[in-house]
Amino acid sequence: MxxxxxxxxxxxxxxxxxxxxxxxxxxxxxxxxxxxxxxxxxxxxxxxxxxSGLGYFIGLCAFLGAATGFGLQSWAHAIAYPAIIAGKPLFAWQAYIVITFALLVLFGAIGSVIGMLLFNRLPRFxxxxxxxxxxxxxxxxxxxxxxxxxxxxxxxxxxxxxxxxxxxxxxxxxxxxxx
Amino acid sequence: MMTDHSLPEINNAASWQRRFWILGALGLVVYLTGLWTDPEQFWASGLLNTVFWITLGLGGLFFVLIHHIAGSVWSVNIRRQAEAVMVGLPWMLLFALPLLVWGVPHLFEWASPDAVAAHPVLREKAGYLNPSAFRFRSGVYFVLWIVLCGLLYRVSLRQDREPHPDLIRRMRIISAPGIFVFALTLTFFGFDWVMSLDPLWYSTIFGVYIFSGSYLVILAFLILLNLALRSGPAWGDVVTVEHYHDLGKLLFAFTVFWGYIGGSQYFFIWYTNIPEETVWYLHRWEHGWKWVTLLLIVGHFVIPFLTLIFRASKRNLRVLLVMALWMIAMQWVDLYWLIVPTFHPHAPHLSWMDGAAFLGIGGIFLGIFWRTFTTHPLVPVGDPKLKDSIEFTNS
Known part of the structure; x- marks a missing residue:
């Protein structure tokens, strides 16, 4: 058959x-x-x-990365473990920007690889x-x-x-x- | 001729030439009257607007240098425009000279012997920050710009007559060391002419900050210029949406770059929290200056970022027109934010002389640009890459 x-x-x-x-x-x-x-x-x-809609997928991942980075730092520094460090306020948003940016790039990069595989329906043997x-x-x-x-x-x-x-x-x- | 495409032409080139000269002359006459009404403001407005048009010229120079070093194909058809802007740079000596000869004591705190005598740090810095050294260094920048721009433009014009690939190589050979000359002169020009307005403050990234603005303003200028020329014969066929798309990409990229550099400078100063450094930002936050700072963050970064991130907006000529005009305005606001708080610490102050000097110096700059641009072939007809450049597409 x-x-x-x-x-x-x-x-x-x-x-x-x-x-x-x-x-x-x-x-x-x-x-x-x-x-x-x-x-x-x-x-x-x-x-x-x-x-391809990949760009929007990466954009979403990047946004989630930035939100994670900023949220985690704000929560840890201002709420969970409030501590004055280097004379900065508890919610020192300026200090969080670097990690926020780094996670934006990281999530965006990983998202582009995963998204590329998903959109191409890979892996396929x-x-x-x-x-x-x-x-x-x-x-x-x-x-x-x-x-x-x-x-x-x-x-x-x-x-x-x-x-x-x-x-x-x-x-x-x-x-x-x-x- | 290296292409079978019909070459672009300009409608009413002569009448535009007249308009630029008249604008320049009128602007300068009006501006000059300020010398009698308010000399301090006169010199401050002169500095702000001379620096603005110099940064446009520097942007043009950089565009040409990077074009040759990278062996760009896409930008061959607009190279002549950047070259003509570049030629305007050395001519800015016309306006730099009065500032150097008479303006220095009015503009810079370190040029006043009393201030230096009263302040130990200024005494220590006097070896670098003194009027003769400042004038000498500025002279060196202009001499180097004259040599570099002159060399590049001469070889480029020779290419029109002798379409030989060797000349591409020669322009690359000039550009490679040229980019070092560019980086150093731009950095020290920024240190001397802008950063030293607050002689106790320093930021090592300041030159890069000035550079990011220079490159943004040339990109915006090129977009605007091509859109203005578009009604002329064949312009739409020679400069296509693909070229606008690339200019838009660079405009977007350097918007991010500007934000990155400006953010880095702020971040390190905020983090270390040393009074002698933070005071510079305090001057740009107190007494209403906060609103200029916020305008800059939103207008120079957030708005262009969110607009230009989409592919469709980089290929939409109407959006690009608005963004180009907006970014040129924002570059002016950026320099205003860097320079004017020194002269008006108690409130943001917009003088009629700012406008008159902008138009006067700008009219002359555009007049020189236009004369250079229109007296030679509008595209580099001898460049072997011209055809590929015109037919270039973003896959």
Whole structure:
């Protein structure tokens, strides 16, 4: 028993890949991706990608970090363990700014790594594209578009035709087998 | 010609030139009458506004230096604008000279022999803080600025005629030691002309603080200038939203940098709590000066930070226009906050001479800038990177 999970088209070069991506974008697909050995300028636009929301996630983390830093120091110094240090008042907010800033940066940095993984749905140890032997060349000189079967527009015949018309040299059907 | 793009032109360049000269002349005439009505205010306003326009010129110089050292591509198309601002810097000697020759005793406490005789610390500092040494050092700064700006601008103009990559290398070779000259002259200029107004106070970060303002004001100026030129032929194609976006990013970054430096200076002085240092901030908190300080924190940091942090606002020319005008105003307020409490400790005081000197010196500065900018190609036509610069995009 095997199940089609997607199709994979190989393209000649970066330019062909960008044109292929534009065709797939214009056909209205949502569950698809491009694969290349190196970043290609203008690919985001060719794929019609929206700006990532990662920045807002990092912003939220950074704000939480600043709030934690400032809150913890204020609470410890002014409420939990009130002590006059170096002649400063109990709530010496100026002194807290450095740690507040440091935690803002720290939470923001950690948030950007975690957010990047979350937004990319990583870690992920397998992907249907690896069913194709052709895909090995993706780390060398292969340029690919994969379209997944759970895309609402997916129709094996039409999707393969679309990729071929968009300039794919070869199209593989990605099949998952129960073993 | 290194590009097939059509080159930008300016509408009514000559009439703008006339307007700048007239503004400068009128401003200066009005300002000069202040010499008879209130000489103390006259010199204070002269110092404030000369320093303001010098910081713009220094910002232009830094923009050019860092452009060459980093081998920037994105800013090639606006390099001529920064270069023309840079050329205005040595010309500020016109206004620095009267301050140096006649203004020093009116401006600086350490220049008065009685004050020095009465204060042991000033006596100790007199080896550095005395009128002849001050004049000599200021002369050295200007000589170095004339040499550095002159060299850079000459090579840049030569590039128009000989589009040879070697000239890029030559400008880099001038810029690398040039940035040391820049850092040292700017720092000591800040120490001498601004920090020494309170001769007992010192802050080692003060030069960096002046630098952060200089760079902010040139960025704001470049945004404003390009938006003003945008109605002219081809400007919109040569300076695109991508370039504004980058200028906006730098404006944002240096807003944060300014806050970081200003915050650090305050923080260390607050923490150590030594009276001879804290008094400087006390003068900027008492007698209504508190409101100027708060305006600076909110206007020079919080507002631009919250506005420019968003990508959309850095790509929105209307927002950038408002922010550019605002930041130029804030740089002026910043220098006002540094300089004027010495002359008006009992309340913030805005004199008509501040405005007249701003417009007068500014008119001349802009006139020199405009003349330099418009008599040569408006973009460096011989630079091999010009095409890439025009076509540059933020991915």
């Amino acid at each position: 095997s199940k089609v999970v997607g199709v994979l088209g190989q393209f000649r070069d970066p330019t062909a890949l960008v044109h292929g991506a534009e065709a797939v974008r214009d056909a209205g697909y949502k569950q698809w991706d491009t694969h290349s050995p190196f970043p290609i300028h203008g690919m985001d636009q060719a794929m019609g990608m929206k700006r 397998h992907h249907p594209v690896f069913y194709s032997d052709r895909f090995e060349s993706c780390s060398d000189d292969g340029f690919f578009i994969s379209i997944e079967a759970d895309d609402p527009q997916f129709d094996q015949e039409n999707t393969v035709r679309l990729l071929k018309e968009a300039g794919a040299l070869a199209v593989d059907i990605l099949e998952e087998t129960d073993e």
